[in-house]
Amino acid sequence: MEIHWHRSDLRATDNTGLVAAEGEVMPVFVFDDGVLRYGSPPRVAFMLDALAELREWYRERGGDLYVARGDPSAVLPELAADHGVEAVHYAADHSGLARERDRAVTAALEDAGVAVHEHSDRLLHEPGSILTNDGDPYQVYTYFWKKWRDREKADPHDAPSAIADVSGEELPTLEDLGFEEPDADVPAAGMDAARDRLESFCDGPIFEYADARDDVAEGATSRLSAHLRWGTVGVREVYAATEAAMADAPDDEARESVEEFQSQLAWREFYHHVLHFSPEVVTENFKSYENPIEWRNDPDEIAAWTAGETGYPIVDAGMRQLREEGFMHNRVRMIVASFLTKDLLADWRHGYAQFREHLVDHDTANDNGGWQWAASTGTDAQPYFRIFNPMTQGERYDPDAEYVARYVPELRGVDPETVHSWHELDDETREAAAPDYPAPVVDHSERREEALAMFERARGDSEE
Ligand SMILES: Cc1cc2nc3c(=O)[nH]c(=O)nc-3n(C[C@H](O)[C@H](O)[C@H](O)COP(=O)(O)OP(=O)(O)OC[C@H]3O[C@@H](n4cnc5c(N)ncnc54)[C@H](O)[C@@H]3O)c2cc1C
The missing domain is CATH 3.40.50.620 (HUPs)
Known part of the structure; x- marks a missing residue:
């Protein structure tokens, strides 16, 4: 045995x-x-x-x-x-x-x-199997992706047939393990739930993925992240289902869409390789700057972000989705992470800690990769001078403010234009439109300048 x-x-x-x-x-x-x-x-x-x-x-x-x-x-x-x-x-x-x-x-x-x-x-390609021609781990995703995409993938395995009947203890409850009941509605777990998701996604939505993935209200992504995190589905099975969809795709656009989805699986593997070769990224910046980054770390601002009370509707909607569902849409994860690090000038580790606490799909490699990307401290990260404007992001990816209305009841019924220009309105107009929703905690344009200066000092570019 x-x-x-x-x-x-x-x-x-x-x-x-x-x-x-x-x-x-x-x-x-x-x-x-x-x-x-x-x-x-x-x-x-x-x-x-x-x-x-x-x-x-x-x-x-x-x-x-x-x-x-x-x-x-x-x-x-x-x-x-x-x-x-x-x-x-x-x-x-x-x-x-x-x-x-x-x-x-x-x-x-x-x-x-x-x-x-x-x-x-856990991965289709283990760390060490995809390296640069000099034998080093990749630091640029696009090159990693090209090699990853062209490598042959293993087929899924069958289930075992001879299983020992030895049972040990009863399964403990959350309380036995010292945890409270979660506030969030935890999604259905297990192999059946994972397979249902995979099948329904590969049956149609995967063909529209490239166009629909950033529509935050629609939420047309696979929602497989918690299943991949906990291994309730095997990655070979997921990949095989995407290949079957590729074979059935009606046209080039649909095929590109399937490939776009496969490239997200490669991001997951890229970040696992980064974690494997640089385990210190869990607590340290991957990218070193000349000088320490002087994060502002204002406790009240961080508390407003955590509670979804910043007065920036798309940011608040995302933080409330996180608490209610233990999940957040990828585009919104990028927006809230950029807001914390570049508008509030708070260290990414505060955000990572919140995500680790609330995400059902929290995965050390992906979560850390996502945070360090947004904070411009990671591998192949967002350059420090590319700072998301939370209003234009909201306008572009939630034009009807549907996603905002779902999670921010104070803004239900407020017209989308007002929602997306909340930071520009005077107090009187805001009070008339949604009296219970806060005014912006910071001014985005001012903070943008401060963020640039903070990174320039860290880079040693500043004349101050
Ligand atoms: C700040 C931040 C934190 C994040 N934390 C996590 C985390 O803890 N766990 C996690 O699984 N993902 C994390 N992500 C990546 C991404 O947001 C989620 O994987 C995605 O939203 C999950 O939804 P989905 O399964 O519907 O994704 P889909 O779009 O359907 O993607 C399919 C799968 O590909 C993988 N994937 C997709 N995007 C990424 C990405 N950018 N990086 C790595 N893998 C990706 C996931 O396994 C996902 O389930 C984070 C991103 C950011 C910006």
């Missing part, structure tokens, strides 16, 4: 480690307090739902998911000894913390005479 240790791969199909195990496979999940302390209610709620479905899947096939709580470097060797297990399989993870844990677990298992197999599973 061999163990497959599930971590962020909460599925039975298209799972490399599960199919690599020889003979009967014992699927195992360990609640590890060292990892759980980085958890948050919406994320852990999604994980528990996915685990419940996974356990059910195994039970319906005569096996079980072995559940334990403790330090995996103690739990796994003991379990292996009790059941005569010869090998443990798991999917490679890329954060510094996870790799440190995996080194400790591997050492403990090998000391106990158990073989350990780490599998490439």
Whole structure:
């Protein structure tokens, strides 16, 4: 018998480690307090739902998911000894913390005479497999993408057939794990929900993706991020579905749209490669400036941003979507991140902490990549002088202010032109249009100048 240790791969199909195990496979999940302390209610709620479905899947096939709580470097060797297990399989993870844990677990298992197999599973192409011609990790996404796109991709794997029936503990509740119920409506978790999303997206919306992806009210993206994060769907299965859609695409425009979607999967892999080769990006700027960036970090302004009370409608709508749904549209993530770092001049780490707390799909690599991109401190980041104007972004991507009205009830019924020019109105007009909605906390044009000066000082360009 061999163990497959599930971590962020909460599925039975298209799972490399599960199919690599020889003979009967014992699927195992360990609640590890060292990892759980980085958890948050919406994320852990999604994980528990996915685990419940996974356990059910195994039970319906005569096996079980072995559940334990403790330090995996103690739990796994003991379990292996009790059941005569010869090998443990798991999917490679890329954060510094996870790799440190995996080194400790591997050492403990090998000391106990158990073989350990780490599998490439989370990504289509593992870090180290796509490098520049000089053998370095890519720092520019476009070049990475071209190589990534042209590489052959593995096919999805079948589900295992011989599953051990060893059950361990009951699944804990959120409360058992020390978490409150989430405020957000957590989306349906599990393999069935993931497959439904993938199928319905590849059945039609994928052909319009290139045009529709930035329409924030429509929200016509796949919403697969939490599933990819928790591995309730395998990335090979997702890619295979996009290739099938490519074959069915009615015209060139639709084919380009499918490729645009595939290029988002490549962004995900790009940021995982960055995290793998530069694990310090979780807390440090990727890009170094000559001088430290003098973030303003005004606590009241950061609090207004966090609460969705900045008086910039698209920013506030995004921050409220985050709290209500544990999700935010990609375009709006870019807008709120730019606003925090370039209008409020607050350190991206404040934003990253909020996203980590509230996003169901929070993923260290992507979240960090997104924040450092917006803050102009990351790999292939937005140049420091490209500062989003939150009003024109709102006008362009939410022209009817539908997205704003959905999340900011104070602005419902206010005409879109008023919504998108909120910063220019006088107090009297604002008071008449939406008395409960705040005036802008800062002046965008002034802050834009300050942001440029802040970055120029950091670059050492300033004459001050
Ligand atoms: C500040 C900021 C923080 C972010 N934090 C996260 C995060 O914690 N977790 C996360 O998965 N994504 C994050 N993203 C990327 C992106 O916003 C989400 O992946 C996307 O909104 C999820 O919706 P979707 O599944 O409908 O995306 P789709 O548009 O349908 O894209 C399909 C998949 O591609 C990947 N993807 C798409 N865009 C990106 C991107 N820019 N970078 C990396 N991968 C991408 C995701 O896995 C996504 O599920 C962040 C972006 C920004 C600007």
